[in-house]
Amino acid sequence: MLRIGEVAARAGVSVRALRYYEEQGLLEAERTPSGQRRYPEGAVGRVRFIQQMYAAGLGSADVLEVLPCVHTGVATPEMLARLVEQRDGIDRQVAELTQARERLDEIIRIGEEHVPGARSVTASPRR
Amino acid sequence: MLRIGEVAARAGVSVRALRYYEEQGLLEAERTPSGQRRYPEGAVGRVRFIQQMYAAGLGSADVLEVLPCVHTGVATPEMLARLVEQRDGIDRQVAELTQARERLDEIIRIGEEHVPGARSVTASPRR
DNA sequence: CTAAGACCTCACGTTGACGTCAGAGTCAAC
């Protein structure tokens, strides 16, 4: 059983963040008689997943909806629908980002033309 | 010359947003003698660009750095560097999003396996 | 035994991109 600081360090987040996740119902912890939190090893991966979802633009409530599937590996049709919805949301985001990237690239190309002396930091082909 | 409401409608943002952009130095407007803002047609496209950059995760300050190039079409080496930096930031974001998407997809697949032809939409299974 | 870290619970502060309300002036139509 890990202490909160240990989990935070391994997952690359702050202690405060972990307490916040608990507050949001995203992360549970056992307690020692004195009230200190103790986490199983799996908590680290769980926290990483939460971070990943945040990075994908989901809010705490969305993550909360999605988490049961991750934990149990089983999903109701409802949950599946939500998962698919979130995935599609990410897809839309990627599309937007890609558009923005194209836009910037275009500006960069034009800029390079107009400042010929500059070291050519040519556009890396998008994967 | 367009009025602020017209620009807002065409660009799909709120009037408040336009005034905020002005406050941030992202969007300039002429003024009628009575003080009302009047925008040229190009403002709509400019606003769309700003929105796109926000969607890409840039803050007002970042957009402000990038905008001169868009406007003038000319870039100093410094500006180019910033542009490239922002573009790479977007690339990193896309990578993260793609990872998150994969993760969700994986969970969806597993979930589908465990609920192959289920029709229990109504009965909430007790957890 | 003791001192230094870790940890605990409030609870207020932060940041960014606006929302929203108040009170007042402006413009086009009827």
Next chain:
DNA sequence: GTTGACTCTGACGTCAACGTGAGGTCTTAG
């Protein structure tokens, strides 16, 4: 000339994911 839609400037509110003390308890190495 008056109504009603539009606009103006402040200025406070919002929401999310934490940051940051304050004041006190726990644990453990020496």
